[in-house]
Amino acid sequence: LxxxxxxxxxxxxxxxxxxxxxxxxxxxxxxxxxxxxxxxxxxxxxxxxxxxxxxxxxxxxxxxxxxxxxxxxxxxxxxxxxxxxxxxxxxxxxxxxxxxxxxEEASRRRDDQRKDKRERDLLKQMQDMQRQMMEMQKQQLAMQQQGMAAEAPIDLSRDMTYEEKTQLSAGINKLKSDNLGRVVSIIRENMPSLGNGTDEIEVDINALDRKTLWELHRFVNACLK
Missing domain, CATH: 1.20.920.10 (Bromodomain-like)
Structure with a gap:
């Protein structure tokens, strides 16, 4: 002026x-x-x-x-x-x-706009966090369900297929020596007649009954996870 x-x-x-x-x-x-x-x-x-x-x-x-x-x-x-x-x-x-x-009015409007933007950004962050938490909860639930399914009782109502027996045999061959003792124990507990009282058992998959096969299946899978 x-x-x-x-x-x-x-x-x-x-x-x-x-x-x-x-x-x-x-x-x-x-x-x-x-x-x-x-x-x-x-x-x-x-x-x-x-x-x-x-x-x-x-x-x-x-x-x-x-x-x-x-x-x-x-x-x-x-x-x-x-x-x-x-x-x-x-x-x-x-x-x-x-x-x-x-x-001053223009400044107030700018302040309000900045405040609104901060609130929108904060709301978006909270929504993103909620979505992430929900996704994590879903994943955890799925993992728990998978774990429960893995620990489900062995289905003794059906015989093991040839492919399943082949996979079981291959799995036993992959076990460490420390785990092989448990394999022998499972067989002895379920089929004490095998081995005729000797300390050694020659594992013949086809000679094992259904219950023994499925227990071995669960044990081998747990060891190889």
């Missing part, structure tokens, strides 16, 4: 301090101005942060016009120039509260 005044065609007499060499009576004598001020000095003060608010700036600007009228008279040409600049300044000053209010 001050820059606009300082570009006005009438600003010349008000842009800088009155030269005491040209107008000594401005500073001394009956017409002397007690508190001189000019627009250029006001601008420097404003840039230096000397004013607390816009009202303080207006007080100094009004003093420029008042000093002009006091020294030059109300009806002087320079006083009419001051009146023109004063009207322009006051008109612009009147719009400042509205502009500030509009800026």
């Amino acid at each position: 001050l820059n606009e005044l300082l570009r006005h065609q009438y600003v010349g007499p008000f842009a800088a301090p009155v030269d005491p060499r040209i107008y000594p009576s401005y500073y001394e004598g009956p017409r002397a101005v007690a508190d001189p001020i000019d627009l250029g000095s006001i601008k420097k003060n404003l840039e230096a942060g000397a004013y607390a608010n816009a009202d303080a700036v207006k007080t100094d600007v009004d003093r420029v016009w008042a000093n002009c009228r006091q020294y030059n008279g109300e009806e002087s040409e320079i006083a009419r120039m001051a009146e023109t600049l004063e009207g322009l300044f006051d008109e612009k000053m009147a719009t400042i509260p509205q502009e500030l209010e509009a800026e």
